Amino acid sequence: xxxxxxxxxxxxxxxxxxxxxxxxxxxxxxxxxxxxxxxxxxxxxxxxxxxxxxxxxxxxxxxxxxxxxxxxxxxxxxxxxxxxxxxxxxxxxxxxxxxxxxxxxxxxxxxxxxxxxxxxxxxxxxxxxxxxxxxxxxxxxxxxxxxxxxxxxxxxxxxxxxxxxxxxxxxxxxxxxxxxxxxxxxxxxxxxxxxxxxxxxxxxxxxxxxxxxxxxxxxxxxxxxxxxxxxxxxxxxxxxxxxxxxxxxxxxxxxxxxxxxxxxxxxxxxxxxxxxxxxxxxxxxxxxxxxx
Amino acid sequence: xxxxxxxxxxxxxxxxxxxxxxxxxxxxxxxxxxxxxxxxxxxxxxxxxxxxxxxxxxxxxxxxxxxxxxxxxxxxxxxxxxxxxxxxxxxxxxxxxxxxxxxxxxxxxxxxxxxxxxxxxxxxxxxxxxxxxxxxxxxxxxxxxxxxxxxxxxxxxxxxxxxxxxxxxxxxxxxxxxxxxxxxxxxxxxxxxxxxxxxxxxxxxxxxxxxxxxxxxxxxxxxxxxxxxxxxxxxxxxxxxxxxxxxxxxxxxxxxxxxxxxxxxxxxxxxxxxxxxxxxxxxxxxxxxxxxxxxxxxxxxxxxxxxxxxxxxxxxxxxxxxxxxxxxxxxxxxxxxxxxxxxxxxxxxxxxxxxxxxxxxxxxxxxxxxxxxxxxxxxxxxxxxxxxxxxxxxxxxxxxxxxxxxxxxxxxxxxxxxxxxxxxxxxxxxxxxxxxxxxxxxxxxxxxxx
Numbered sequence: 001x002x003x004x005x006x007x008x009x010x011x012x013x014x015x016x017x018x019x020x021x022x023x024x025x026x027x028x029x030x031x032x033x034x035x036x037x038x039x040x041x042x043x044x045x046x047x048x049x050x051x052x053x054x055x056x057x058x059x060x061x062x063x064x065x066x067x068x069x070x071x072x073x074x075x076x077x078x079x080x081x082x083x084x085x086x087x088x089x090x091x092x093x094x095x096x097x098x099x100x101x102x103x104x105x106x107x108x109x110x111x112x113x114x115x116x117x118x119x120x121x122x123x124x125x126x127x128x129x130x131x132x133x134x135x136x137x138x139x140x141x142x143x144x145x146x147x148x149x150x151x152x153x154x155x156x157x158x159x160x161x162x163x164x165x166x167x168x169x170x171x172x173x174x175x176x177x178x179x180x181x182x183x184x185x186x187x188x189x190x191x192x193x194x195x196x197x198x199x200x201x202x203x204x205x206x207x208x209x210x211x212x213x214x215x216x217x218x219x220x221x222x223x224x225x226x227x228x229x230x231x232x233x234x235x236x237x238x239x240x241x242x243x244x245x246x247x248x249x250x251x252x253x254x255x256x257x258x259x260x261x262x263x264x265x266x267x268x269x270x271x272x273x274x275x276x277x278x279x280x281x282x283x284x285x286x287x288x289x290x291x292x
Numbered sequence: 293x294x295x296x297x298x299x300x301x302x303x304x305x306x307x308x309x310x311x312x313x314x315x316x317x318x319x320x321x322x323x324x325x326x327x328x329x330x331x332x333x334x335x336x337x338x339x340x341x342x343x344x345x346x347x348x349x350x351x352x353x354x355x356x357x358x359x360x361x362x363x364x365x366x367x368x369x370x371x372x373x374x375x376x377x378x379x380x381x382x383x384x385x386x387x388x389x390x391x392x393x394x395x396x397x398x399x400x401x402x403x404x405x406x407x408x409x410x411x412x413x414x415x416x417x418x419x420x421x422x423x424x425x426x427x428x429x430x431x432x433x434x435x436x437x438x439x440x441x442x443x444x445x446x447x448x449x450x451x452x453x454x455x456x457x458x459x460x461x462x463x464x465x466x467x468x469x470x471x472x473x474x475x476x477x478x479x480x481x482x483x484x485x486x487x488x489x490x491x492x493x494x495x496x497x498x499x500x501x502x503x504x505x506x507x508x509x510x511x512x513x514x515x516x517x518x519x520x521x522x523x524x525x526x527x528x529x530x531x532x533x534x535x536x537x538x539x540x541x542x543x544x545x546x547x548x549x550x551x552x553x554x555x556x557x558x559x560x561x562x563x564x565x566x567x568x569x570x571x572x573x574x575x576x577x578x579x580x581x582x583x584x585x586x587x588x589x590x591x592x593x594x595x596x597x598x599x600x601x602x603x604x605x606x607x608x609x610x611x612x613x614x615x616x617x618x619x620x621x622x623x624x625x626x627x628x629x630x631x632x633x634x635x636x637x638x639x640x641x642x643x644x645x646x647x648x649x650x651x652x653x654x655x656x657x658x659x660x661x662x663x664x665x666x667x668x669x670x671x672x673x674x675x676x677x678x679x680x681x682x683x684x685x686x687x688x689x690x691x692x693x694x695x696x697x698x699x700x701x702x703x704x705x706x707x708x709x710x711x712x713x714x715x716x717x718x719x720x721x722x723x724x725x726x727x728x729x730x731x732x733x734x735x736x737x738x739x740x741x742x
Contacts, residue, residue, distance in 0.1 A: 002650060004697045006684070046455040047548075048503040054550055099552040129644070131600045138598055148598075166645040167600055173589035174598040201633065201645050208626065209589040276635045279668035280628075 044087035044094040080104045113143040163193040166202040204240045242266045316354045319345040335381040343393035376411025433688030435473045438464040457500040462512035463704040495530025511560040543578030554595045559608035562615045591626030603643040607656040610663045614724040632669035639674030650692045651702045654709035662723040665742040
């Protein structure tokens with residue numbers, strides 16, 4: 001139960017509300033009783049009701065095995081999909097509804113997976129942070145015969161539309177391993193995000209991941225360090241630039257005292273400008289000071 | 293000299309002498325007129341009001357106009373038996389403001405021996421926070437909120453949530469035990485209810501009578517019974533059978549027989565078995581391999597392989613690895629950094645980048661950082677202020693964000709997070725199991741922390 005704003009009410013309003021709620025509650029109880037005898041969802045999170053629908057669906061599937069009855073079965077399964085659609089529109093985060101949808105599709109020999117795939121694309125353009133939908137897309141990909149590698153274009157499009165979208169960056173990290181051929185492209189896309197809005201966190205996490213890959217060579221890193229120093233001149237108080245600069249110095253110049261001093265200065269500045277994570281920077285600083 | 297634009301002007305007929313006698317009359321009268329509207333409406337600050345009036349009178353040497361014995365008796369009646377603190381008025385809650393006022397009055401009267409001063413000391417000590425500050429945690433209100441929630445069977449909210457009843461019981465009951473008020477719930481009834489929710493066919497436990505068994509509620513039920521030390525009241529061998537039946541060939545777990553796979557269920561499975569001392573019943577190595585396959589580019593974990601990192605699922609996976617003693621597979625530095633970046637300027641923590649803060653993530657993120665030995669990477673006092681701001685001062689209970697409606701789920705995670713941050717009035721909580729530490733110690737359950 002998240003994000004329900006508490007609105008102040010007078011005692012009279014409360015009494016009225018309580019009366020209404022009592023009426024609703026009686027109706028709910030009667031409904032639940034009826035449903036637990038005959039069973040249909042009223043709240044998409046009531047998992048037992050979804051279980052019952054699956055039991056009924058299994059009965060339908062097993063009793064409609066003749067060719068002439070397939071139409072009846074696909075109508076039945078189509079109605080189940082429509083129901084999950086209604087439930088997901090009401091609550092896009094309902095685990096039970098997403099699972100039921102996939103379960104029904106899997107049990108339908110005639111399932112239109114391509115249509116599901118297009119629906120996913122459409123839904124993700126409306127809410128690109130719904131991880132249920134991303135997970136669903138991955139399940140559907142396997143059915144349509146699309147590989148994760150084929151999703152690079154979709155990922156690039158999503159990121160170009162909105163750099164500040166952690167889910168798209170995450171998705172990109174799962175699509176394929178970094179290779180000699182693509183590393184330049186990855187550095188370019190992440191740099192253009194960082195330079196567009198250095199205060200946005202998403203691309204920095206992606207950068208950290210790329211830098212941990214041995215495929216990114218010294219030359220790439222030296223270039224990036226230069227870029228970050230330029231960016232720092234425009235945005236001297238952006239903590240992300242300072243943090244990333246420390247990663248690069250640690251990788252490239254951990255043995256040079258003038259660079260170590262620069263790293264220490266960065267962490268000292270971070271301690272001052274980012275009080276929330278002071279403990280993190282102090283640990284880094286102490287490690288550097290005791291090693292040098 | 294600076295120019296003050298906001299000020300008042302003294303008119304010519306303003307008093308120029310000090311009207312001492314009138315002031316004495318004003319204060320003496322104020323205290324006597326019990327039926328006065330102003331007086332009647334200010335009971336919530338009575339003891340401090342007494343201190344103001346009484347001290348003013350003593351400064352002009354007229355203290356004897358007040359009935360000393362009555363005042364002292366009133367203060368005595370305002371000392372709270374449970375905490376030792378002093379409230380503004382009889383039947384009100386104790387508060388540090390009125391505790392000081394009461395002690396000041398008694399010092400002036402030289403009557404400190406009329407109250408239990410040792411208990412006052414206990415009260416003040418209990419309010420100090422680890423960062424040295426004194427913040428107000430509305431403990432009694434929270435106890436009232438949860439106790440009432442469980443009792444009100446006809447309440448709309450309660451009636452509509454039968455499909456998550458057993459987990460709801462675990463949230464409320466654990467919250468109460470953390471503040472040492474477990475006895476306010478009817479233990480025998482709770483245990484009987486759980487017994488009735490165990491499914492005969494599978495051995496699993498359902499959210500409510502007549503609902504289907506599910507791993508989420510099976511863990512909640514076992515956690516409750518461990519806290520009560522009543523595990524013998526259900527058939528634990530059948531619970532083990534149920535958990536075993538849900539493990540898949542790839543090592544993952546489904547939540548029930550309908551096939552939904554999620555790392556939440558991997559955690560529920562090993563936590564249930566560890567509490568029953570039966571981890572040997574499943575293929576732990578395969579279970580670990582599945583959780584490891586859910587590790588992401590940022591060091592976090594998602595619900596299935598390749599799923600996006602999420603603080604709730606990170607807690608489940610770290611809890612899982614803590615129980616199976618396999619925290620060695622974690623990318624500690626990257627993950628701890630990602631977790632400490634969840635703290636926002638409000639002090640609150642979010643569950644994923646660019647999302648709103650929420651009290652329940654105070655638990656998921658904080659327990660994860662505790663397991664990683666990196667609790668000090670976030671700002672504890674800023675987080676504490678955020679959590680305290682999510683208290684409902686009228687009804688008690690915590691909500692997700694300030695101003696929202698409270699519920700038992702956020703109340704447990706708010707209190708548990710405050711416990712991890714260190715609190716004198718909340719019992720230590722175990723970061724892996726989200727249960728009171730003394731229960732885990734009593735059962736001699738092993739868990740790993742870095």
